[in-house]
Amino acid sequence: MAGPRGDRLAGRSARAGSGGGGCCWALPTALLCAYGFFCSVRPSEPFLTRYLLGPPKNLTESQVFNEIYPVWTYSYLALLFPVFLATDYLRYKPVVLLQGLSLIVTWFMLLYAEGLRPIQFLEFFYGMGTATDIAYYSYIYSVVDVNLYQKVTSYCRSATLVGYTVGSLSGQVLVSVAGWSLFSLNVISLTSISIAFGTAWFLPMPQKSLFFHHVPSQQLGWEMKVMDCKNGSAVQDHPDVQRAPGWEDETKVPLNREGHSAEKQSLQEQKVDIIKVLKDLWQDFLQCYSSQTMFCWSVWWALSTCGYFQVINYAQGLWEMVLPSHSTEIYNGAVEAASTLLGAVAVFVVGHIKTSWAMWGEVALALFSFLIAAAVYIMDTVRNIWVCYASYVVFRIIYMLLITIATFQIATNLSVERYALVFGVNTFIALALQTLLTLIVVDASGLGLDIFTQFMIYASYFVAISLVFLGSGIYSITRAYRRQEPMQSRSPESQ
Known part of the structure; x- marks a missing residue:
């Protein structure tokens, strides 16, 4: 996580992040965790396909799979980059x-909207809700110190994980044991999301961001000194103020309004210079992906996430075709909860595995991608x-395990300020590929294939990923051993 700019970010994060109000890290973290938990408690989500196909919606299988679900993919892709910039600009x-x-509108429409077009419009709002995930996962980095990043990230992700598990299990229990209708589950989902929305209003407003509102620590310290001097307080020994080289006593700091206004005007110009922001993003992009390790893991991230999205989006459709829900009891909620919990266990275990991912990472990706393909094929x-x-549980466990390893490998080569950029680019590429796959395979304007043929294509897709990384891994290992042989032949022990 450390990088050439990481230390500077650490120096200003706690001071600028909370708006200079001295807000501790625990309050915004707790509020964000509460928001993430209630946003994820959606007991109706595992039964969405069954809800759309049954009364009162009464949509056809072709409408749901080939005309409604693809709208989420398209809207997610279209909104991701604008939301990325808006997140930083709006802080x-x-x-x-x-x-x-967006989620409130989604579930309100899910309750009361009927017909193909309104449900498609609903999917657009759901795409907006998922595209704005980046704000949830990056907000906390603007209000806490850099040495707390790992801790608060684990808290926020755990909150969403627990919320999703609670939602899935409660949905299953309410359907199977209490006999609640799916309409009632959607009411609970809407209520939970509304509670989350109310919680979000109490989040403190950050005063900085990584690109548009990037305040250098020296300038921030100057502004704090000016403000405190105007109030008649001496801040020379204040622990939160860093002196810039060459600074003198407070009495020598210019306090005239013209100088302060010019400084503020310069800061405003810096905030809205979108051309400079885009140039900086492009330079960071080139620097990040010039690393072979970063490029390799990012390619797998994008390719596999594309396939993962497709499988989880249409798994309920496959289950509905294998065993129609109107004729028997289904356990979608229990399966989602089990796959999430077991995936979390796998993620915890992989964090304690010691191996040379630089050497064997590509081969591991190839082998596990083949197992994913086998699970989808079955x-x-x-x-x-x-x-x-x-098979679905196995599929999700393996993917969550591998995406965690990929995250570790990418994070070790990144400064904190480039996290959102690299993960955003990887997700954008995954969505672009998914959009292409959806347009060709799923969409009614394309091939509009049935659900079983779709899953055969997804299995073949993961086989292709496996073959690509197997070939790349064998080539990398062979090169590494060939480099070692000349070095060993020149070593003193061999002479």
Whole structure:
């Protein structure tokens, strides 16, 4: 996580992040965790396909799979980059509120909208809700010190994980045991999201961001000294103020209004210089992806996430075709909860595995990608609902394990300020590929293939990923051993 600019970010994060109000890290972290938890408690989500196909919606399978679900993919892709820039420019909190509002609109329409066009419009708002995830996961970095990043990230991600598990399990229990209708589950989801939206209003407003509102620490310290001098307080020994080289006593700091106004005007010009921001982003992009390790793991990230999105988006459709929900009890909620919890365990275990990922990472990606392909193939060809459920759990566990390793590997080569850029670019590429795949395979204006043929294509897609990384891994290992041989032959022990 450390980088050439990481130390400077650490120096100003606690001072500028909370608006100079001295707000400790615990309050915004707790509020954000509460928001993430309630936003994720959506007991109706595992039963979405069943809800759309049954009364009162009564949509057809072709409408749901080929005309409605693809809208989410298209809107997510279209909104991701504008939301990325808006998140930084608006300083996170407004976009977090936009996410909550988008999800409220989504579930309100899910309750009362009927017909193809309104449900497609609903999917657009859901795409906006998922595109604004970046504000949730990056907000906390603007209000806490850099040495707390790992801790608060784990708290926020754990909150969403627990919320999703609670939502899935409660949905399953309410449907199977209490006999609640799916309409009632959607009411609970809407209520939970509304609570999250109310919680988000209490989040402190950050005063800085990484690109548009990037305040250098020296300039920030100058402004703090000016303000305190005007109030008649001496801040020479204040622990939160860093002196810039060559600074003298407070009495020598220019306090005239003209100088202060010019400084503020310069700061405003810096904030709105979007051309400079885009140039900086491009330079950072080139520097980040010039690393072979970074490029390799990022390619796998983008390719596999594309396939992962497709499988989880249409898994409920596959289960519905294998065993129609109107004829028997289904356990979608329990399966989602089990796959999430077991995936979390796998993520915890992989954090304690010691291996040379630089040497064997590509081969590991190839082998595990092949296992993912096998799981998807079994889901598609063995028309047994319990086998489908089990294969889905295995699929999610392996993906969550590998994406965690990829995150570790990418993070070790990044400064903190480049996190959002690299992860955003990887996600954007994944969505671009998914959009292309959806347009060709799923969309009614393309091939509009049935669900079983779609999953056969997804299995073949992961096989292709496996072959690419197997070839690349064998080539990398061979090169590494060939480099070692001349070095060993020149060593003193061999002479």
